[in-house]
Amino acid sequence: MVKIGPIELGDFPLLLAPMEDVSDPPFRAVCKENGADLMYTEFISSEGLIRDAAKSVQKLDIFDYERPIGIQLFGSDVDTMGECARISTGAHPDLIDINYGCPVKQVACRGAGAALLQDIPKMVRMTKAVIDNTHLPVTVKTRLGWDDSTKNILDVAERLQDIGIQALTVHGRTRVQMYKGEADWTLIGRLKENPRITIPIFGNGDIDSPEKALEYRDRYGVDGIMIGRASIGYPWIFNEIKHFLATGIHRPAPTVQDRVDACRKHLDFSIRWKGERTGIVEMRRHYANYFKGLPDFKPFRMRLVLTYSLDELLTILNEVSEFYEGVMA
Template sequence: MRIADITFRDKPLFLAPMEDVTDLVFRSLCKDFGADMLYTEFVSSDALIREVEKTRDKLILRDSERPVGIQIYGKDPDAMVEAAKIAEAAGPDLIDLNFGCPVKKIAVKGAGSGMLKTPDLLLEITERVVKAVKVPVTVKTRLGWDENSLIIETLAEQLQDVGISALTIHGRTRSQLYTGTADWEKIGAVKNNPRIKIPIIGNGDVTTAVQAGECFDKYGVDAVMIGRATIGRPWIFREIRHYLDTGELLQPLSMEEHVDFVKKHLCANVEWLGERRGILHTRRHLAVTFKGLPHFRDKKIKLLQSSSFEEILQLLSEVGEEYKDFIPSEVQCNNDSLSNEPDTTQQENQ
């Protein structure tokens, strides 16, 4: 499978761009566990051209991440073009345009999935960005604004015609947010359209190795993108890759492996961001990693409320000792639990 000149192995696995999640540290962890393609948190075009420091920091990339894409969003064509040029200068392997974020304060202003209500403008922005940069341009979007405007099949052809190199489809409409289930039949319909020649990447509700295998085999997608199921559980990439390669399921991580992973993540975050911000960036994952442990509520509260690096390390060691003979069950990432996850696409400060 190829996106322009970027070559991937068969049945590649992509990490979805998620605000406050896919920072440099988390991307590196996912890479270590076998993710084939990484994306930054999504970046506001307006904030980028105004040189907001926190936004500029999102463009920091490491060669060890490659291939890696920078995702930008916005609704003004001139701003999107200028932001794309700034993003290109940071050295990504591609630029991805976000036309899928469903968060209200973004979508109702016409950006993210709000662009699905103005497809002509969406296509204008895409075409202008494609012409403005030398790296491949890809798009991530949804099926349509709502059930009465399922435009994805026509839109996919139009996006291909204006020059994008790949299309990622989340199998929901904007009005669904993250409720219900992703419609992979509609993703498959786009992939199986004989006029479509660019890679189609499927996204939505993939939480297990078996599900990922079915998405490849049943719907024929070129790659599977995984988002919320990676939170607190980036080893899902290793589980899926093992299953795709061997047809066998891996055993769940031991408690020792769980604790070692969280310590590694915490230490890397603190080293990169400092103690306060590093702890904050780890909390979202802490809330999920130990899900399923019996009588864990009090310990979980302490972990999530502590603002001390040393205290959290001590608490994690206590968890490892207290539950050393317990084999953690896999996180139960069914659709209901996913829809209750903290929102990972909050608009950045502008």
């Protein structure tokens, strides 16, 4: 049984990665229904939370059906991060996670996210400030290092464990790599071989099939896997991996009707959470992903992303079901 503090996650948990503009409550609802064991909010700017920026505050919204769920924070100032841990605790998540892995310029070039991999003493101070300002378990998500010459994750893991983090997720790339090339899990495996490391270690990067999840679990000995991009438009990946790990057999692929049903649920929650107009607009980024691979889908997608009418959206989705039932029967 993998545990983060008092949180029991099963024998080999699958985590939904925090993804900006993706892993909001509507998306999390669909992933939870399809087998995600632990999820996180989109990462929240500590500076935005301190100045009460509406977008940052809204990201604190969590719902009971999502549990266990963590709030993920990022920032460049130690004291501000501590204060944000206190504020976030008031939203009643199950844990607080710190982002030391985001590689994008808007974050890293401001001294937050993966930038902390260049200043490990500051990373330690910041982590301690977060731990000191919450009674909840604190976890960390990071990368192998800043670049190929500074892959310091083995040292980072020991130092963060020593001050009290209760789990660590490692993405198998450096900051300089961004999301290019193949993720290297070799150092993640070495973390698991280190007898000093007693906290759960979760691997992240390039897991996009049940076969790969099985291979990486067995090769690197991780306690669980975090899945990000592969879940976008395909929340079924969590239960597909679980079924394959348990039986060695693939679950049937989702039908077109399964895709339409998941899309409808996502749309419905998006509207209930954000209001009709905003919910409809923000759902537009997801249609191409839900229906990826369907032949001649572009005319449907164009209609889906141009309308502001909920009734018309539902009509189009019904047309998708009827059209592809005939085409793919």
